[in-house]
Amino acid sequence: MTELVYCIRGATVCQSHRISRRAHEAVLNRELAALTLSAPNARLTEAIVTGIWGRQRAIATAAACPCTWGERFVEARGDRADWTVRCRCGRAPQLLAEHKPRWAPAHWKPTPLSAFTSQAVLQGVSSRWVAKVGPGCDRVHAADACQGPHPLCYRDTADRRSIAGPQILADSYSIELDRVCEVTVLNDSGSRDVNVIWDTHQDDAGAQARPMTAFPIHLRVELFPVRTTAEFLDDLAAALPHAHRSTLRYEDAATLRAVCEAMWVRAGTPDISSEAQQWIRDEVRECVSISRERQNEHELLAWTDYRGTTVHG
Structure with a gap:
């Protein structure tokens, strides 16, 4: 047996x-x-x-x-x-x-720019940097053609860039339907706030899984319940x-x-x-x-x- x-x-x-x-x-x-x-x-x-x-x-x-x-x-x-x-x-x-x-990093990954103006994000907090991002950045783009500051995926290369957002923002947003779905998070960090788990609006430089530059984002916690x-x-x-x-x-x-x-x-x-x-x-x-x-x-x-x-x- x-x-x-x-x-x-x-x-x-x-x-x-x-x-x-x-x-x-x-x-x-x-x-x-x-x-x-x-x-x-x-x-x-x-x-x-x-x-x-x-x-x-x-x-x-x-x-x-x-x-x-x-x-x-x-x-x-x-x-x-x-x-x-x-x-x-x-x-x-x-x-x-x-x-x-526990021990799993809260990754950021390539995310459509429109997701940052969806109902998943509290508006006003991120509007300062979102307004400065050019339309050419809303897909994988050459680093020397970047038209404005935006969060960078930690897996970007020296030649290629992409707009990065918290995993759960990218997962929740459907660009085809232009709507947001609820995403449950199973986590043992001690916090019930996904903004704390993904460290979305800190001013200091983050860990490896964070974008290369910090940009403030406040996710709507009711759309991302933590268990x-x-x-x-x-x-x-x-x-x-x-x-x-x-x-x-x-x-x-x-x-x-x-x-x-x-x-x-x-x-x-x-x-x-x-x-x-x-x-x-x-x-x-x-x-x-x-x-x-x-x-x-x-x-x-x-x-x-x-x-x-x-x-x-």
Whole structure:
């Protein structure tokens, strides 16, 4: 029998307790979404949607699609945001979410200039620099042809420039429809304000993921609700109690448990409900409780040296 999926791929693994010490965000996103795609289980899908977006938003969008099929799935790393809920009829996405777990930088990325004058941004704050940006800058453009100051993407080169905005602004804005969609943010920084998380209006030079020059932007926080990993785990467990794991395929239950464990550890082991605690193995709680002075009780390895038989490569 294949070993249960004790590890989600990460930088390092504790061989002693079979857990990734810092799971890769992209793998977590992909594994969670995949649970809604192959041999879909309606209750599992709705539990995952409830965990990411919260019970109220999950219920509000359950019957949003006019096809009335009532069959949806979660897609990871689509054209917009880290997670997207779509109906199986193929219509437009119903929900968007950005995953920014602990240590994940709040990136800025190329963004249409019109997004900065949309309802997602409080007007007046950014108008000073927006008014100075020439129309030729509203696409990737040559550095020597730049017609005005604007935020620069940290991945720009010496020859090419692009207007940068917070990821969630770019994800929320549809240039084809000229409208803004709500984007939920899953984050453990301690702040409920996306402007703090993305550091949108500080005057000092930022970290690597910030634009090369700081420009003030105030996003409307009501369009970018922030949830924590603890809330994700609590709401998922409430929608799918551990006692109901027998209704899932063996490998799906194992993957779901591994994702819950990896997200809980990476978030800093926050307090979670007793129902959510049941999705965390005793070995994981033991691993994170061992102090630095007792590190010899671990066998910390690089992922490539991990000797488990997990199905994740």
